[in-house]
Amino acid sequence: MRYIPNSPAEREEMLRYVGLERAEQLFDSLPADIRLQKPLAVPSALSEMELLEKFNRMASRNTAATRPSFLGAGAYSHYAPTIVDHLITRSEFFTAYTPYQPEISQGTLQAIFEFQTLVCQLTGMEVANASMYDGSTALAEAVLMAERITRRKRVIVSSAVHPEYLAVADTYVQHYGVEIERLEIDEETGRTSKEALKALDDKTAALVVQSPNFFGCIEDVAALAERAHSVGALLVVAVTESASFGLLRSPGSCGADIVIAEGQSFGVPLSFGGPYVGLFATREKYARQIPGRLVGEAYDKQGRRGYVLTLATREQHIRREKATSNICTNEGLIALAATIYMETMGRRGIEETARQCAQKAAYAARRISELKGYSLPFSAPRFNEFVVRAPVKAEELLSRLASERNITGGLALSRYYEGRDTDFLVCVTETNSRAEIDALVEGLKSQIP
Amino acid sequence: MINKVTSHISQNEHLIFERSQGGRVGYRLPPLDVDETPIDELIPAELRRDDDLEGVPEVSEVDVVRHFTRISTWNYSIDLGMYPLGSCTMKYNSRLNEKVARIPGFANLHPLVHETDAQGALEVIYELQQYLSEITGLAGVSLQPAAGAHGEMTGVMMIRAFIDARDGREESAKRRTMLIPDSAHGTNPASAMLAGFTVKAIRSTAEGFTDLEHLRELCAKGDVAGFMLTNPNTLGLFEKNIREICDIVHGAGGLVYMDGANMNALVGVARPGDMGVDVIHLNLHKTFSTPHGGGGPGSGPCCCTKELEPFLPVPRVVKDGNVFRFDYDRPQSIGRVKAFYGNFGMMVRALAYILTHGAEGLREATEAAVLNARYIAAGLVSDYDKPFEAPPMHEVVFTDKRQSRKGVHTLDIAKRLIDYGFHPMTIYFPLIVQGAMLIEPTESVGRQELDQFIEAMRSIAREAKENPDLVVGAPHSTRIGRLDEAAAARRPVLRWKPKEAASAA
Numbered sequence: 001m002r003y004i005p006n007s008p009a010e011r012e013e014m015l016r017y018v019g020l021e022r023a024e025q026l027f028d029s030l031p032a033d034i035r036l037q038k039p040l041a042v043p044s045a046l047s048e049m050e051l052l053e054k055f056n057r058m059a060s061r062n063t064a065a066t067r068p069s070f071l072g073a074g075a076y077s078h079y080a081p082t083i084v085d086h087l088i089t090r091s092e093f094f095t096a097y098t099p100y101q102p103e104i105s106q107g108t109l110q111a112i113f114e115f116q117t118l119v120c121q122l123t124g125m126e127v128a129n130a131s132m133y134d135g136s137t138a139l140a141e142a143v144l145m146a147e148r149i150t151r152r153k154r155v156i157v158s159s160a161v162h163p164e165y166l167a168v169a170d171t172y173v174q175h176y177g178v179e180i181e182r183l184e185i186d187e188e189t190g191r192t193s194k195e196a197l198k199a200l201d202d203k204t205a206a207l208v209v210q211s212p213n214f215f216g217c218i219e220d221v222a223a224l225a226e227r228a229h230s231v232g233a234l235l236v237v238a239v240t241e242s243a244s245f246g247l248l249r250s251p252g253s254c255g256a257d258i259v260i261a262e263g264q265s266f267g268v269p270l271s272f273g274g275p276y277v278g279l280f281a282t283r284e285k286y287a288r289q290i291p292g293r294l295v296g297e298a299y300d301k302q303g304r305r306g307y308v309l310t311l312a313t314r315e316q317h318i319r320r321e322k323a324t325s326n327i328c329t330n331e332g333l334i335a336l337a338a339t340i341y342m343e344t345m346g347r348r349g350i351e352e353t354a355r356q357c358a359q360k361a362a363y364a365a366r367r368i369s370e371l372k373g374y375s376l377p378f379s380a381p382r383f384n385e386f387v388v389r390a391p392v393k394a395e396e397l398l399s400r401l402a403s404e405r406n407i408t409g410g411l412a413l414s415r416y417y418e419g420r421d422t423d424f425l426v427c428v429t430e431t432n433s434r435a436e437i438d439a440l441v442e443g444l445k446s447q448i449p
Numbered sequence: 450m451i452n453k454v455t456s457h458i459s460q461n462e463h464l465i466f467e468r469s470q471g472g473r474v475g476y477r478l479p480p481l482d483v484d485e486t487p488i489d490e491l492i493p494a495e496l497r498r499d500d501d502l503e504g505v506p507e508v509s510e511v512d513v514v515r516h517f518t519r520i521s522t523w524n525y526s527i528d529l530g531m532y533p534l535g536s537c538t539m540k541y542n543s544r545l546n547e548k549v550a551r552i553p554g555f556a557n558l559h560p561l562v563h564e565t566d567a568q569g570a571l572e573v574i575y576e577l578q579q580y581l582s583e584i585t586g587l588a589g590v591s592l593q594p595a596a597g598a599h600g601e602m603t604g605v606m607m608i609r610a611f612i613d614a615r616d617g618r619e620e621s622a623k624r625r626t627m628l629i630p631d632s633a634h635g636t637n638p639a640s641a642m643l644a645g646f647t648v649k650a651i652r653s654t655a656e657g658f659t660d661l662e663h664l665r666e667l668c669a670k671g672d673v674a675g676f677m678l679t680n681p682n683t684l685g686l687f688e689k690n691i692r693e694i695c696d697i698v699h700g701a702g703g704l705v706y707m708d709g710a711n712m713n714a715l716v717g718v719a720r721p722g723d724m725g726v727d728v729i730h731l732n733l734h735k736t737f738s739t740p741h742g743g744g745g746p747g748s749g750p751c752c753c754t755k756e757l758e759p760f761l762p763v764p765r766v767v768k769d770g771n772v773f774r775f776d777y778d779r780p781q782s783i784g785r786v787k788a789f790y791g792n793f794g795m796m797v798r799a800l801a802y803i804l805t806h807g808a809e810g811l812r813e814a815t816e817a818a819v820l821n822a823r824y825i826a827a828g829l830v831s832d833y834d835k836p837f838e839a840p841p842m843h844e845v846v847f848t849d850k851r852q853s854r855k856g857v858h859t860l861d862i863a864k865r866l867i868d869y870g871f872h873p874m875t876i877y878f879p880l881i882v883q884g885a886m887l888i889e890p891t892e893s894v895g896r897q898e899l900d901q902f903i904e905a906m907r908s909i910a911r912e913a914k915e916n917p918d919l920v921v922g923a924p925h926s927t928r929i930g931r932l933d934e935a936a937a938a939r940r941p942v943l944r945w946k947p948k949e950a951a952s953a954a
Contacts, residue, residue, distance in 0.1 A: 349478070
């Protein structure tokens with residue numbers, strides 16, 4: 001095996017050095033009756049050429065990967081500068097472990113400190129952690145954190161939060177004594193219903209909303225914060241499309257107490273759903289309740305600045321069952337990719353990307369709304385996603401669009417919701433050219449019965 | 450004393466925010482190709498940012514490349530040398546695996562495309578499930594968990610769901626105790642807590658094994674839902690009574706969870722399913738070589754017996770004839786633990802690892818990993834206290850007992866090892882061994898480098914006797930010295946702020 005340095009002859013010598021004759025004897029401490037008596041049913045080793053051929057063949061069966069696409073809903077196609085992948089594949093970053101030894105891990109630690117700072121800047125918050133697995137698990141952890149802070153057991157979530165995020169939160173809290181209740185959306189605006197907010201009471205730990213929400217509508221986060229705070233609850237804001245930070249008022253400046261986001265938009269490939277990176281930010285006063293790792297500034301005896309993992313007494317390796325979370329390995333390399341993306345795009349690039357997304361989505365929305373039989377059911381302002389109501393069942397429409405026009409036109413909402421058979425969600429980013437948008441519009445037009 | 454080389458420009462790279470200069474740009478997008486609508490007509494001002502993204506860096510592409518290249522050189526890495534962190538399995542990360550994960554058909558695939566348009570991705574998931582099932586000897590596999598601790602949470606939630614279904618909610622409510630050895634990873638109790646269990650610790654014997662008498666005693670109380678066991682355990686020893694352990698737990702109505710962090714000692718040699726284990730998580734970023742990336746991403750597949758399979762997370766990937774599809778119709782499932790299907794990119798890499806090794810190569814890697822650990826054990830036993838007699842598997846634990854008489858402790862030995870060019874071993878874990886040094890070389894180290902490591906450790910042992918201050922003051926060769934972690938935790942500075950704001954605060 002070419003990844004194993006020692007030759008069979010060297011291994012023979014080493015065996016003798018440790019007092020053994022055969023490799024088999026290395027496993028003498030295992031009772032004979034549990035030792036595997038035959039080789040694993042795994043094929044023989046493949047060479048590089050054979051392996052590449054096999055994986056290229058499998059990849060070619062992912063026909064959707066090469067098609068112009070208007071899919072969003074929690075995973076977004078954005079431009080990623082070439083240097084993002086170049087820099088993260090440097091051995092020093094990509095083959096390093098969690099930075100437990102700060103003297104020889106300053107590269108990773110400083111990058112995480114920059115990541116935490118950027119996340120604070122974009123979310124408008126005071127403290128951010130070193131990352132969570134993804135947006136969905138970050139949301140679940142935010143719910144648990146809200147319970148720890150308020151010691152209240154009721155959590156009210158908007159049904160306009162990503163349905164898979166809500167499903168993950170349900171799984172996480174099922175044995176935690178937290179009750180999650182869902183709020184209706186306003187069918188007129190597409191936002192969380194103001195009427196339904198009456199459900200908030202003094203037993204409520206948190207109100208959880210997403211903005212832009214799953215239907216693409218921008219929530220009035222400041223008003224929601226005020227409502228949540230009026231009953232002593234926290235406001236948790238989820239953001240699945242981090243590109244929106246470039247244009248929209250930050251959740252922090254609207255009064256959010258915990259902000260979680262999916263950072264995939266920042267230079268991370270779609271990769272069929274992962275690995276992505278969860279952003280997690282909160283107020284300074286809650287820093288000791290935050291889940292996961294934190295990097296902080298530190299100095300050596302000569303007064304030189306460096307960075308270390310800090311406030312570790314919150315974490316599982318010290319606090320065990322009393323830890324703020326069970327998370328250990330997070331998404332270090334993906335957080336690094338996001339950091340490089342945010343710094344390369346920078347102040348102007350993050351803003352311009354967001355502006356282009358909003359403008360192109362607005363163009364697409366206007367063109368589609370002009371088609372006979374199609375309408376945009378929700379009136380609230382949007383960023384780069386919007387719901388279209390079709391004259392026919394959306395799932396069939398999108399499937400024909402794919403086969404006849406080679407376009408992935410969006411997401412049929414019947415995947416997640418009953419009674420939304422003709423609705424589909426369209427996402428437009430800076431990577432969609434006007435020609436692609438026009439082709440989508442033409443395609444939709446061709447499907448008018 | 451060696452002088453530190455901090456005057457060099459690449460050793461003094463500041464934060465990117467301190468490099469930032471108004472007006473610099475590092476990107477270019479194509480011009481907007483649609484008619485622009487006045488922004489006020491799209492999004493009212495009160496919903497838009499009004500801080501003009503102040504503080505976000507303005508740097509050129511060259512700035513970014515130099516910045517990260519410079520700070521990268523402050524990291525140790527596997528590609529640079531042996532990384533003997535016990536329990537972390539820092540083995541070689543093949544570039545071939547990186548290449549296949551970046552094939553556009555995988556990298557550009559959106560998770561919500563129709564499954565008929567993603568058959569290759571589903572095939573990757575399905576095939577990896579099959580091999581992990583074969584390697585663990587367990588029928589059911591879910592690749593959804595994103596890391597080891599996430600897999601643990603999934604596994605213990607499945608145990609709870611299984612017992613609820615078996616005993617009925619009322620009876621099941623009496624079984625809320627999860628037994629965990631005192632030597633376990635901290636994630637085990639933290640994960641058990643998330644599933645609503647009360648944790649009770651099982652003692653280890655003086656020989657380093659699970660105390661069967663204590664296990665029997667706690668199992669006799671009738672409230673045990675399960676036992677979470679790492680095998681080989683965190684002392685690097687194979688729990689030779691594993692069959693009996695499983696029988697005791699099963700006899701008491703509980704299930705056995707195995708923490709698969711140490712599977713690198715077993716792949717191709719023995720299978721948890723054959724030992725009586727009910728559910729296990731694997732760490733693809735350890736045993737199956739997906740890169741650790743400075744702290745993730747991981748991937749923590751959960752493998753279980755046929756009896757537990759109905760409780761695995763949704764969706765499952767199944768095969769009907771020649772077609773792969775998602776199965777959401779799993780009424781007994783614990784639910785979803787992550788959006789979409791898990792860390793797919795890590796699955797591609799792990800499958801490439803398995804296929805590159807083949808059955809023979811997987812066993813060969815296991816043998817080489819155990820042999821390397823034995824070699825280190827034999828090489829260091831004359832200079833360091835080895836608290837357990839039993840032969841180690843893929844990792845070996847030593848202590849600072851002899852050196853501490855001279856005031857040299859585990860932390861000092863670890864820091865001094867840096868001066869010899871090695872990444873330190875895992876220190877002060879497991880918690881039950883005073884001054885523990887847990888060494889796991891993996892199969893990716895050649896004999897010369899093992900010899901160099903052993904020689905470095907022996908040399909440090911000599912220094913501890915003859916010149917303890919040299920060791921206590923280590924490291925001497927790094928860009929910065931030991932950082933004051935206590936001060937950092939007392940007054941945490943967790944983000945950069947502009948100078949004025951920082952002094953005002």
